[in-house]
Amino acid sequence: MTRSPIITVSRGRFSSTATQVLEQVRTAGRASRDEIAAATGLSIATVGRTAALLVERGLLRERPDLARPGATGRPGVPVEIDADHYVTIGVHVGRRIATVALGDLTGRVLASTTVRRPLGAEPDLEQLSREAATLLGSHPGRVPLAAGLVAPWREIGLVPSERETELHELTGLPVRTGDHISAVAAAEFLHRRQGRGSTGGLTLYLYARDTFGWSVAVDRGVQTDVTRAASLTHFPTGADVPCTCGRSGCLAVAVDVLPAVERARTLGAMAGSVRDMLSPDQVVLVGQAFTGDPGLLDVIVTAYEEHTALDHRVPVSFTRFGSDIQAISACTVALGPVLDDPLACVELTGVEADGACRPGA
Structure with missing residues (x-):
């Protein structure tokens, strides 16, 4: 089935509790469990269980050093996105240049590289996947969760669903596609909203x-x-x-x-x-x-x-972004599968937050 060209950048209360907690922390930059509960309408108990699971899986981390003065217990301890374990892979295909990037779970680009490509030629996703593997090799310990593939699809005459399938087969990761302009808008919105x-x-x-x-x-x-x-x-x-x-x-x-x-x-x-x-x-x-x-x-x-x-x-x-907008927009689109179901994405990796293999993986 062809995926909708609309990019969902915020899922709100219509999503799973894990997504709601993760999105609220990402939007606020840092939040305590009681602040998350107040913002989402979820109970303190539900937020507490969900936050603990996200911390265990390496998606969030606690910041007891930033607890409010006088706060007691975990509800008052802030949590923030853990940007040290997982990455997304962003691939942007332009008319003459393709960009491959690694992004952390805040949407920040950690590393990127560009590859020139002949005007009008088919994108070589196998080569771009190798470039992604090289970037991953320069960031040991980082585990990829998802990939984003962005292009001006109509202008270069490509069908996004076909390329999405190809990149998934090459990387084994959940892949999300986006039109270039819509992806840029999504990146702008997310970074301004945070x-x-x-x-x-x-x-x-x-x-x-x-x-x-x-x-x-x-x-x-x-x-x-x-x-x-x-x-x-x-x-x-x-x-x-x-x-x-x-x-x-x-x-x-x-x-x-x-x-x-x-x-x-x-x-x-x-x-x-x-x-x-x-x-x-x-x-x-x-x-x-x-x-x-x-x-x-x-x-x-x-x-x-x-x-x-x-x-x-x-x-x-x-815009607050310059020439790195291609990398940022592709990494933003790559966050889609993670925000849709963060725990499922981590389960697919078979890796614990400390780098050990999960039993049965």
Whole structure:
């Protein structure tokens, strides 16, 4: 069955207790058992049992040194993601470059490598799997839990479900796929949300670099999904630049040839127009076409504000990620199977948190 192109980045109360506890700790950065219970609605006893199991399996670790003054017993002892045992493998396939990365369970990239590939060629997932094995060899003791495979699927003419199966057969890991723009949006959402809790609402992510498009994170507080990406390649800009589609002024060709300041104005105007169509609660601009020249960020924002017709102002910001966004987005997608069922992922490895083999594995 073809997997939905929507990326679930927050599962909330609709998920297992292990997922709820792990997600709450990941969002807060660190939390005590009583804080987790208050945030999730789970009982203290349930949170206590679940947290103990996640600590035993090496997914969480206790921080008694950070217990609140006067707190007694384990309910007041904070736990945090244990970033020292497990990793995910992120694979990003671009038009000319493929990126392979290792990420910890907080989503931080530990190591990455890039491989050039011929334009239009089929991705060599066997080679990329070997690159992943090499990265794992440089991080002894790390156990992979899942893999993420990200690409601009439509632009490079590949079927994600076929590549997902191939990478699973090569690695033996649960594999999750994601469209490039949606994966970037998921990474942005998760890293912005960490430590702040849920703010709710709809966030529009506009991406402009080698591909052009938008995706939306719909945060309901109890669950958050990132929609499939929509293309902006042929968004009309009014520029007098011919496009291969037979029309003139399409965004992708205009951005390639316009002078820097005019390009910044064009991107800002496009962002304002798309904002009006979707009426989000906030807008995040991602990709080096937006961020490549820091001196022109104000030009983009001014054009954005001039080309929005809606009365209420919507805050606009720029990505916090640079050239490593491919590795980060792929590792973010790889967290999907872990967050879906963290204990099952660990069981599949057959390895205890201390590195010993689990009986029967």
